Amino acid sequence: MRGMRWHAGLRHSSGALPERYGLWLALLAMVLAALTSGCGKTTASTSPEAPARVRTVRFWQPFGGEHGKAMHEIVAEFNRTHPTIHVEISFAANNLSASQKLFLAIAGGEAPDVTMVDGQQLAEWAARGALTDITSQVERAGLTGDDFFLPRWNESVFRNRVYALPWGADPNFAFCWNKKAFREAGLDPERPPRTIAELDEYNQKLTRFDANGRLIQIGLLPWPYGVDNAMFTWGYAFGGEFYRPSADALSPGQVTANDPHNVAALRWLRSFGQKYDVRKLNAFQSSFVGLANDPFRLGSQTMCLLHVQQVQDIKRYAPTLEYGIGLIPAPPDGEYPNGWVGGWSMAVPRGALASDEAFEFMRWMCTSPEGTMKLGKEMGQFPACRKSLYYQSIKGNRDLEVFYEVLKGARHVRTLMPAQGYLMELLRRGADEVLYGGRDPQAVLDEITIKAQHRLEYVMARANDRTDNRTVETGDAAP
Amino acid sequence: MSDALPIGREGGRGRVRGKWPLGVAFCLPLIVGLLSLTIYPVVMSFYYSLTDxxxxxxxxxxxxxxxxxLSRDPRFWLSLWNTGCYALFAVPLGMVIGLLLALLLNMKIRGMAFYRTLFFLPTIVPMVASAVIWNQxxxxxxxxxxxMLRYVxxxxxxxxxxxxxxxxxxxxxxxxSLWGAGGGMVMYLAALQDVPQDLYDSASLDGANAWHRLLHITLPMISPILMFTFVMGLIGAMQYFSQAFIMTGGGPWDSTLFYSLNLFNTAFSEYRLGYASAMAWILFAIVLGLTWVVMKLSNRMVYYHS
Incomplete structure (x- = not known):
């Protein structure tokens, strides 16, 4: 009977409306309110106390752990020095092949104001319409390609329009060797291998098995960051190219993954895998997990391809390690010195307003003395801004100076084409087929070239459709 | 007021009929949730599967x-093969281990609660944590x-x-995956305790040994649970994703490229939501078909004592 009374009470409160509709509407309203309260983007917030209007900039970034903490500190510094802007930092995973949180947010019209984008993703994201053109803001701020290391600037431009500001510049890679291990193997600790033939010879001397045939020390592991990454590193070292852009930058260009130099590089990787058994090498690599547990720093791996961020890791985890640092070996007809530049950029996703506040945050991060200095000091990465004061601060640091030389000399980035992600995936699969399955490198790279070219043309055709539609809608000329 | 009226058969039905909006209103949160978060995405994914x-x-x-x-995509077939291989071994082995554990833990010995907890523990370890541990x-x-192998x-x-x-x-x-057999174990354990003791007693009197009792009493009596865990295990195995995503990324040489992992990569690395939706619907059809076959076959093999 209690239910009845409650029911009767409701009927009174619903006034003129018949009982059932009143209740229906009230509940519907509640449900809708509950469902929609989480939605709706707040880009601006005002506080009654604050005299000036504080604008919120939502920023998504992919770093966790130590690097994530450093990122939070950098953003906190920006917020401290910019009282009218509040940057709200969130994590969004991006493993270079997928960034599903961001993709779904863009598709759902709930994108953040600023996002990190890896340089190699830019062309694809721009071509697929995931990013906002920021050319006019870049021009108004007086920024040009001259402010940045050229390969990284190129990674911010698609079809002559600017879609991002380059933030970091990774010189990939420096060649690093363990001097003590060199001495023990009877090698000159001051003379690293210079050619691939020398590298093979050094490897032979530095690889050791125990009495049971277990690998206990290796020379170089040529694919420390995955075989796809290694294909670029060694492809460029062997003198190869993976893509030739069209002259006008508007038509698709040509994928050249089967460049003879790339084929030679993959052949060399295969010989390496055959000599030391690719399964054993990978078993060896997989037994080292975690930042503190690195085979090179522990002395089990005696040569390595070093990333600039790892310089501080050596200082922290292996302060007594005696090592030399130089350039990646290359064959006589290859490229020496060699290297390619990677790095993260900052962009405005489609659907977000490219507000002045958002751009100011990007500009501060990527070009200001404070922002770029923080990137170098807190994250141990090189800024993409060529004129950053950071580069004066590293004078006298032998390790970082080598990286600086690699960066200044590097001509390459991973391909500037909107099927780069797919090409990476194909290279990963293809290299596995060669290393594990023993397939012929030439045939594999020929197949990859055809597939990647096909995808490239598809994405460019889609991009053309979109440009045409927009031109019809707005009456603008295509850029 | 109608409150005062006695509730007769007819009156009651009339009142129920008049108040259906109230019932619907109470269910509204669920209905709205189901429509917007399940039915709508399901319908849309079918539509997307017919699009680029x-x-x-x-x-x-x-x-x-x-x-x-898809029918001509070698990676589709490869991922289906990988997933089938995994399911073929993981599901029956998981059931056997779970059942063996349950039979052992159904004995009356001291500290049983402790052992049961011990074997169930791995089931509640978060997937990512267990993946990291197993990597080591x-x-x-x-x-x-x-x-250990070297030691022996x-x-x-x-x-x-x-x-x-x-x-x-x-x-x-x-x-x-066998590390998680504790999940099935608790269900078998519950089922085992429902098997009437007198059946065992009379079988023993008739001269049945432990093996006979297991084969002719225990297994038939818990067959509905066996069947349930088999179907659920099959569905879970066909959707196997997280461990491969975290631990192998599909490698080496695509040997752990499972169906769901392939689907995920297709959607988010290759930007092909339509193609991935089609894959999802094929997986749904496969799981539905397998479940139907299992149900049909089990009609004669499962004993429902009620």
Whole structure:
């Protein structure tokens, strides 16, 4: 009977409306309110106390752990020095092949104001319409390609329009060797291998098995960051190219993954895998997990391809390690010195307003003395801004100076084409087929070239459709 | 007021009929949730499966094009094969281990609650944490498992490469899945305790030994639970994703490219939501078909005592 009374009470409160509709509407309203309260983007917030209007900039970034903490500190510094802007930092995973949180947010019209984008993703994201053109803001701020290391600037431009500001510049890679291990193997600790033939010879001397045939020390592991990454590193070292852009930058260009130099590089990787058994090498690599547990720093791996961020890791985890640092070996007809530049950029996703506040945050991060200095000091990465004061601060640091030389000399980035992600995936699969399955490198790279070219043309055709539609809608000329 | 009226048969039905909006209103949160968060996405995914949908552009109708392409896609077949192999071993082995544990833990000995907790614990360890632990256990070079194999005298050449070797990666994941057999174990344990003791007693009187009792009493009596865990295990195995995503990324040489992982990569690395939706619907059809077959076959094999 209690239910009845409650029911009767409701009927009174619903006034003129018949009982059932009143209740229906009230509940519907509640449900809708509950469902929609989480939605709706707040880009601006005002506080009654604050005299000036504080604008919120939502920023998504992919770093966790130590690097994530450093990122939070950098953003906190920006917020401290910019009282009218509040940057709200969130994590969004991006493993270079997928960034599903961001993709779904863009598709759902709930994108953040600023996002990190890896340089190699830019062309694809721009071509697929995931990013906002920021050319006019870049021009108004007086920024040009001259402010940045050229390969990284190129990674911010698609079809002559600017879609991002380059933030970091990774010189990939420096060649690093363990001097003590060199001495023990009877090698000159001051003379690293210079050619691939020398590298093979050094490897032979530095690889050791125990009495049971277990690998206990290796020379170089040529694919420390995955075989796809290694294909670029060694492809460029062997003198190869993976893509030739069209002259006008508007038509698709040509994928050249089967460049003879790339084929030679993959052949060399295969010989390496055959000599030391690719399964054993990978078993060896997989037994080292975690930042503190690195085979090179522990002395089990005696040569390595070093990333600039790892310089501080050596200082922290292996302060007594005696090592030399130089350039990646290359064959006589290859490229020496060699290297390619990677790095993260900052962009405005489609659907977000490219507000002045958002751009100011990007500009501060990527070009200001404070922002770029923080990137170098807190994250141990090189800024993409060529004129950053950071580069004066590293004078006298032998390790970082080598990286600086690699960066200044590097001509390459991973391909500037909107099927780069797919090409990476194909290279990963293809290299596995060669290393594990023993397939012929030439045939594999020929197949990859055809597939990647096909995808490239598809994405460019889609991009053309979109440009045409927009031109019809707005009456603008295509850029 | 109608409150005062006696509730007769007719009156009651009339009142119920008049108040259906109230009932619906109470169910509204669920209905709205179900419609917007389940039914709508399901319907849309079917529509997307008939389109070319590169996430950032509106979908373009391609009819059955995605399904036709799938039938010729070697990676689709490869991922289906990998998933089938995994399910073929992981599901029955998981059930056998779970049942063995349950039979052991159904005995009346001291400290049983402790043992039961012990064997159930792995089930509640978060997936990512257990993946990281197993990465270490399975490490070919210094992992616990291989060190044990070496300790008992296995020659180095025979020690498996587990996740670094394309021939051992699936067995490694099956092995790892058995760690979670405690989930099935608790259900078998509950079912075992429902088997009437007098059946065992009379069978013993008739001269049945432990094996006969297991085969002719225990298994038939718990067959509905066996069947349930089999179907659920099958569905779970067909959707196997997280461990492969975290531990192997599909490698080495695509040996752990499972169906769901392939689907995920297709959607988010290749930007092909339409194609991935078609894959999802095929997986749904496969799981539905398998479940139907199992149900049909089990009609004669499962005993429902009620």
């Amino acid at each position: 949908y590169p996430i950032f552009d509106p979908p373009k109708w391609v009819g059955l094009g995605n399904y036709v392409e 256990i399975l490490s070919p070079q210094h992992g616990l498992l291989n060190e 005298g296995m020659p180095e050449a025979w020690v498996p490469g587990w996740l670094s070797d394309e021939n051992w990666s699936k067995p490694a994941l099956v092995l790892m």
